[in-house]
Amino acid sequence: MKILVISPHPEGFVPGQRLKYEQYFNYFRQNGIEIEVSSFISADFQKIIYKRGYLFLKFFYTLKGYCRRIRDIFRIRNYDGLYIFLYVTPFGFPLFEWIFTKIQPNFIYDIDDLVFLKRESKVNKIADLVRGKSKINFLIKRAQHVVVCTPYLHEYVRKYNLNSTDISSTVNTDIYRPNYVNNKHEELTIGWSGSHSTSPYLLLLEDVLSKIQSKYLVKILVIGDSDFQTHKFQFEAIAWNKDKEVEDLNRIDIGIYPLPSEKWVLGKSGLKAIQYMALGKPTVATAIGANFRVIEHNISGFLVTKDLEWFQTIENLILSPKLRIEIGRKGRERVENLFSVEANKNKYLDIILKLKKE
Numbered sequence: 001m002k003i004l005v006i007s008p009h010p011e012g013f014v015p016g017q018r019l020k021y022e023q024y025f026n027y028f029r030q031n032g033i034e035i036e037v038s039s040f041i042s043a044d045f046q047k048i049i050y051k052r053g054y055l056f057l058k059f060f061y062t063l064k065g066y067c068r069r070i071r072d073i074f075r076i077r078n079y080d081g082l083y084i085f086l087y088v089t090p091f092g093f094p095l096f097e098w099i100f101t102k103i104q105p106n107f108i109y110d111i112d113d114l115v116f117l118k119r120e121s122k123v124n125k126i127a128d129l130v131r132g133k134s135k136i137n138f139l140i141k142r143a144q145h146v147v148v149c150t151p152y153l154h155e156y157v158r159k160y161n162l163n164s165t166d167i168s169s170t171v172n173t174d175i176y177r178p179n180y181v182n183n184k185h186e187e188l189t190i191g192w193s194g195s196h197s198t199s200p201y202l203l204l205l206e207d208v209l210s211k212i213q214s215k216y217l218v219k220i221l222v223i224g225d226s227d228f229q230t231h232k233f234q235f236e237a238i239a240w241n242k243d244k245e246v247e248d249l250n251r252i253d254i255g256i257y258p259l260p261s262e263k264w265v266l267g268k269s270g271l272k273a274i275q276y277m278a279l280g281k282p283t284v285a286t287a288i289g290a291n292f293r294v295i296e297h298n299i300s301g302f303l304v305t306k307d308l309e310w311f312q313t314i315e316n317l318i319l320s321p322k323l324r325i326e327i328g329r330k331g332r333e334r335v336e337n338l339f340s341v342e343a344n345k346n347k348y349l350d351i352i353l354k355l356k357k358e
Contacts (some may be wrong), residue, residue, distance in 0.1 A: 001032060001033045001034065001080045001081075001352075001355075002033075002034040002036070002078070002079045002080050002183065002354075003028070003033055003034065003035055003036070003077075003079060003080060003081055003082070003083055003352060003355075004036050004037075004038060004072070004076060004079040004081075004082050004083070005035060005036065005037045005038065005082075005083045005085070005102070006038055006072070006082055006083065006084045006085065006088055007037060007038070007039045007040070007085045007086070008039065008040050008041055008085065008087065008090065009039055009040075009041050009046060010037070010039040010041060010042065010043045010046055010280075011039070012047050012242065013039045013043075013242075013351070015169070015271060016085075016112045016113070016169075017352045018272055019169045019170065019171060019275075020085075020110065020147075020149065020167075020169055020170075021083065021085070021110060021147070021348060023170070023171075023172055023341055024341065024345055024348045024349075027296065027341075027345045027348075028348075028349065028352065031349060031353075032350060033224045033349075033353075034291065036079075036201075038068060038069075038072055039068075040065040040068065040087075040088075040089060040090065041061070041065060042061060042064060042065070042071065042268060043060075044061065045057075045058070045061035045065070046065075047200070049237065050196060051062075062079065065089070066089060068098055069088060069089055072100070073096075073099055073100070073103065076100060076103055076104040077103060077104060079104065080106065080355060081104070081106035081107055081108070081144075081352070081355035082100065082101075082104050082106070082107035082108070083107070083108045083110065083266055083352070084097075084100075084107055084108070084109050084110065084139060084143075085110045085112070085323065086110070086111065086112065086134075086136075087135045087139070088100050088135070093134060093135075094116075094134055094135040094138040094139070097135050097138050097139055098138070101139070101142050105142070105144075106144060106355045107142075107143055107144060107355075108143060108144060108145045108147060108316065108351060108355065109139045109140060109142075109143035109145070109146045109147070110146075110147040110148075110230060111136065111139075111140070111146065111147070111148055111153060111157065112149055112267070112269075113264070113267040113268065114152075114153070114156075114263065114264055114266060114267035121162040122251060124173075137340065140160045140161050141160045141161060142165065143161060143163070144354070144355060145163045145164065145165065145351050145355075146161050146163065146164040146165075147164070147165055147167055147348075147351065148164060148165070148167075149166070149167060149169055149267075149269040149290075150165050150166070150168075150267055150268065150269050150289060150290040151166060151268065151290065152266040152267060152289060152290075153266075153267055154166040160309060160332050162266060165347060165351060166294075166349065167271050167344055167347050168270070168274070168290070168338075168339055168344075169269040169270075169271040169274060169339075170274070170339050170340055170341050170343070170344050171274055171275055171278045171339065171340060171341070172340070172341045173278055173332075173336050173340045173341070173342065175246060176246055176275065176278035176279055176335075177246070177279070178250075178278075178279050178280030178281075178329075179250040179279070179280075179281060180325060180328070187217050187218065187219060187222050188216075188217075188218050188219070188253040188254065188318055189218065189219040189220070189251055189252050189253050189254075190209070190212070190218055190219070190220050190221070190252070190253070190254045190256060190314065191220075191221040191222075191223065191249070191251065191252030191253075191254070191255055191256070191276075191281070192220075192221070192222055192223065192255075192256050192257075192258075192272075193223040193224050193240075193248075193249060193255075193272050193275065193276075194223070194272065195224045195225060195240070196224075196225045196227065198224075199222070199224070199225040199228050201257060201258050201259055201260060202222065202228070202230075202256075203236065204234035204258045204259075204260060205232060205256065205258050205307075205310060206230055206233065207232065207307060208307050208310045208311050208314070209232070209233040210232045210233045211311055212233075212311065212314055212315070212318075213233050213234060215315075216315075218318065219234075219235075219236065220233055220235040220236070221235070221236050221238070221248075221251055221252060222235050222236065222237040222238070223238055223240060223248050223249065223290060224239070224240040225237060225239075225271055226238055226239040229330060230305075242341055246279070249275060249276070249279055249281070250279055252276065252279075252281050253281065253282075253324065254281065254282055254284065254314060254317050254318070254333050255272070255273070255275075255276030255277075255281040255282070255283040255284070256283075256284050256285070256310075256314070257270075257272045257273045257276070257283060257284070257285035257286065257291070258285075258286050258310075259285070259286040259288055259289070259291070261286075261288060264290035265288060265289050266288075266289045268289060269290050269294075269308070270285070270289070270291045270293070270295070271291040273285045273294050273295060273301065274294055274335055274339045276331070276341075277294075277295075277300065277301060277328075277331030277332060277334060277335045277339075277340075278331075278332060278335040278336075278340070279332070280328035280331065280332045281328055281331070282301065282302075282317050282323070282324045282325075282327035282328045282331065283301040283302070283331055284301065284310065284313050284314060284317070285301065285302070285303055285304075286303070286304065286305065287303035287304060288306050290346065291303060294334075294339065295331075295334075296330075298333065299327075299330055300327065300330040300331045300333070301327060301330075301331050302327075306322065309350075
């Protein structure tokens with residue numbers, strides 16, 4: 001069986017792909033499924049796409065992306081099916097989506113975040129003006145099966161397609177191994193992981209973290225946005241590094257996952273909380289959306305809303321090494337049982353095996 005994966009980003013770069021379907025590729029291959037990836041964005045384009053400027057290069061690489069899609073049109077008949085993540089092409093009406101699915105109607109559609117909502121990018125504002133929003137519902141309605149990652153998305157998709165499965169973002173627990181030694185040192189590290197687009201969420205805790213640092217000797221580690229700035233608290237900011245991701249996360253003693261109270265976050269799968277928990281890090285997260293299914297409050301982590309709750313919960317974890325270890329181990333156990341590759345691999349496999357070549 002041969003499957004062509006149609007994705008926005010090249011393999012191995014973004015969490016929405018890496019920690020969803022990409023990490024199951026080897027398992028698919030072990031079960032006789034050939035996987036090939038065709039991304040709209042090249043590896044070179046990926047290096048600059050979220051940086052300001054580079055307009056000519058971005059335009060040039062975008063044209064190359066469309067050329068790749070034109071090439072794909074002439075070869076998708078050679079595959080038993082397609083696995084489409086988000087879109088075929090990013091802009092305009094669903095023309096390429098119509099062509100692809102007309103030629104090869106056997107396809108799975110994977111949707112991440114509430115991408116049908118209008119959100120503006122501070123870096124690529126021009127792209128936002130022509131981004132194709134109608135592509136999402138077009139693909140949802142025509143897919144043989146739709147894969148989502150949150151209960152809210154699942155509810156939305158089932159209005160248009162009853163063949164859908166809710167599979168959370170997951171981690172490979174053979175790679176994500178806890179390092180409980182970190183609980184033994186005096187100066188603790190409160191850690192946040194994200195990207196340039198989500199780092200404003202950390203600013204929601206400016207006053208809380210400032211108050212924590214005024215009372216306790218703690219480091220604050222910001223992973224994923226090396227340009228992060230605030231004058232409210234002291235921090236170390238480092239860029240995301242694929243090869244050091246687990247090592248960097250293991251520097252954390254307490255993981256925090258703040259989110260704003262807005263509709264957009266209902267499409268988030270709680271991935272950052274899952275990553276912290278997989279590494280045995282006690283996790284404090286905003287009580288919203290998919291976080292309710294990821295974390296059992298006061299058992300495998302903590303769900304909070306108000307600044308006072310954030311402060312008191314983090315303070316309790318700072319003062320109690322025993323609580324950090326206990327909550328961390330419960331979190332790890334929950335990820336192994338529900339949010340690991342091992343626990344979810346057959347869900348993906350079963351969906352793909354149902355695709356039939358016409």
